[in-house]
Amino acid sequence: MTTTQSLTDDERRAFIRYTHTRLWPLLQRFPVAGDLHDELLAQMVGCPAQTVRDIAAELAGQARDTAAEMLTDHRFRDMLDTLPFRPEDRIVAVGDSITADRIGWFELLSAALPSHTTVNLGVSGNTTADVLERFDLLEAARPGHVLLMLGTNDVRTHGRATGHRMATGAETERNLRALVDLIAGMGATVTAITPPAVDQRRIDATFAAGPVRWHAADIAEVAEITRKVAPACVDLHTATANEDLDAFLEADGVHPSATGQRLILTRIVEHLTKRAP
Incomplete structure (x- = not known):
């Protein structure tokens, strides 16, 4: 088992990349002072709180820089201009670590749409049941x-x-x-998105000795379920299954790389633009 003391700098960065204690349901319902979140993360990964702040700032800067680069593509800019978001809409993302990623698709979207209010409610490790349990927090995001x-x-x-x-x-x-x-009952528009494809070869290599793993066929099953529940969903699974997964995914075979997150945002924006009234 990896301990706090044995974490490498890359492992600390990865943990901070996907972890937002401010979004943990208990700490949303019973908030603590802002600086305590940095201290909590620091205790978890075994480094000073300032190191946590520096890593978080560096990741936020990377997301802003990537969004700025994407905005140099006039086609991408034109698509953003035709997204079906009203000026008064609060755009909320709900998901797991793929959404919680500090350099992920929703952070890129938020950086590319500074005039809109965006709220990232992605929590690493979340299942559909977890999100049902914290639906009150989604509702509170209006x-x-x-x-x-x-x-x-x-x-x-x-x-x-x-x-x-x-x-x-x-x-x-x-x-x-x-x-x-439940989302429709609040009067909000919901766009469901299938999970992206995974790489079974790298999953098996990464998690061979561990107590958890994923199976590509099961991810495909979830994608089919999402298409059944929401026929107008963004079919990200189909869109990414034929991608170069070596470039699309991190070494664990599950999490999208920085390149993969760019592709995810592009696919989502393309879909929303095509369905815009």
């Missing part, structure tokens, strides 16, 4: 448009000898339907 990407952790399996999924296909379908209905 969204006008919700971008919902879930399911990768529903099919996360636990156990070295015998793997057990976090949720069955039927449970994932039930939860997604409930979330779509």
